[in-house]
Amino acid sequence: MRIAINTGGGDAPGLNAAIRSATLAALKRGWEVFGIKNGYGSVYTEKPFIKMDEESVRGITLLGGTILGTANRGNPFEMPYEKEDGTQGLKDVSDHLVAKFNEYNIDALVAIGGDGSMHIAHKLTQKGIKIVGVPKTIDNDLWGCDVTLGFDTARSIATEAIDRITTTAESHERLMVVEVMGRYAGWIALYSGLASTADVILIPEIPFSYDSIVEKIKERRSKGKNYTMIVVAEGAKPEGGDIVTKGKTLGQQEQLGGIASQVAHELSERTGQESRSVVLGHLQRGGSPTTYDRLISMRYGASAIRCVENGDFNELVVLQDNKLTTIPLSEVAGKMKYVPLDSDIVQTARDVGICMGD
Structure with a gap:
C-alpha cells in the first residue's frame, strides 16, 4: 500500500x-x-x-x-x-x-x-x-x-488573551472589543467568551442590536462596573447589516475581519465611553x-x-x-455546523447574565 x-x-x-x-x-x-x-x-x-x-x-x-x-x-x-x-x-x-x-x-x-x-x-x-x-x-x-x-487550542488561546485584556479594561474603565476567528460560526467566540466571563458575546448565528449592548453597558454602570468586555466573532453582523470583509483574492475565500473596530466605534459614539478594539487574528492558529x-x-x-x-x-x-x-x-461537502441557539452553552451564557446581542 x-x-x-x-x-x-x-x-x-x-x-x-x-x-x-x-x-x-x-x-x-x-x-x-x-x-x-x-x-x-x-x-x-x-x-x-x-x-x-x-x-x-x-x-x-x-x-x-x-x-x-x-x-x-x-x-x-x-x-x-x-x-x-x-x-x-x-x-x-x-x-x-x-x-x-x-x-x-x-x-x-x-x-x-x-x-x-x-x-x-x-x-x-x-x-x-x-x-x-x-x-x-x-x-x-x-x-x-x-x-x-485545532479548536481546543484556539479557544484556549482566545480565553487567555481575553483574560489579560479584561484587567486592562477594568484598570482604564474602557469598553474593550475582542475579535476572534470562526468565520461564519461562533464556536470560538462563545466558548472563549463564556470561559473568560465576558459581558457581551456576539456570534454570527445571532444578529446583534447595538441597543441591546448599550443597555448591558448601562446596567453594568448602575452596579458600579465601569468597564465592559465584548467578544465578537469575525462573522458577526448587526441586525439588517452585512458581514465585514477585507475583500477576496482570486481562488481564495473572502477574508473576514474588521467588525471589532466598527463595534468599538459605534459603542463609543452611543455611550460616550472610551473604547478599544483588539483583533486576535492568527495568534489563535499558532503555537503548541x-x-x-x-x-x-x-x-x-x-x-x-x-x-x-x-x-x-x-x-x-x-x-x-x-x-x-x-x-x-x-x-x-457544502455544509457547515453552526452554533445551535437552543444549546445548553448558549442557555448557560444567558443564565449567567451575558448579553448575546439580541
Whole structure:
C-alpha cells in the first residue's frame, strides 16, 4: 500500500500530531507513506510526493503549524493562473493531479482539512481517488463532527488573551472589543467568551442590536462596573447589516475581519465611553497544541489509517458522542455546523447574565 498525506486550508494546532500518527500507523503496517507539500501544490512540481519515514515525523507532536505546509489557494478545480493578457483567471487542473496519483501508484490519500478541503476531497473521489478525511479547523464548523482538531487550542488561546485584556479594561474603565476567528460560526467566540466571563458575546448565528449592548453597558454602570468586555466573532453582523470583509483574492475565500473596530466605534459614539478594539487574528492558529488537541489529532490520524486498511474510502473520520466513527464525504461537502441557539452553552451564557446581542 502506498498512501499520501496532505494538509489544506488554514493551519491549526494538532496538524503535526495527526501527520505523525497517520505516518507511524501506516509504516507499522509495512506501507509506504508520502507527503504532499502545500495542500496539493507539490503535485504540480518536479517532486510531487515526498517520502515519509519515522525520522520525518520525530518530535513533531508538540509543534504548531504543519511540516507539510498548507495553502488556501490550492483548489485543483479552481487553480489561479495568469492569462495572456496579464489578468488572473481560474482553471481546472484536477486531471493532472489524478494522473500524478496514478503515475506514482498512490493507493489512497489521507486529506487533513476543513470544509473547503473536504469539498475538494469529495470532488476528487468522483474522479477515482480513494480518500479518507481528517477533520481540521480551529473554527469547529465542520458538519457532522463534534470537535475538530485545532479548536481546543484556539479557544484556549482566545480565553487567555481575553483574560489579560479584561484587567486592562477594568484598570482604564474602557469598553474593550475582542475579535476572534470562526468565520461564519461562533464556536470560538462563545466558548472563549463564556470561559473568560465576558459581558457581551456576539456570534454570527445571532444578529446583534447595538441597543441591546448599550443597555448591558448601562446596567453594568448602575452596579458600579465601569468597564465592559465584548467578544465578537469575525462573522458577526448587526441586525439588517452585512458581514465585514477585507475583500477576496482570486481562488481564495473572502477574508473576514474588521467588525471589532466598527463595534468599538459605534459603542463609543452611543455611550460616550472610551473604547478599544483588539483583533486576535492568527495568534489563535499558532503555537503548541493543547493536550486535548494532541490526543484527538493522533486519534484521528490513526483512525484514518484503519479506514484505509479496511477499505472504508471516501469517508471522513469524526467524533460523535465521544466516539470515533465515519461519515461519507458527500454528506459533509457544502455544509457547515453552526452554533445551535437552543444549546445548553448558549442557555448557560444567558443564565449567567451575558448579553448575546439580541
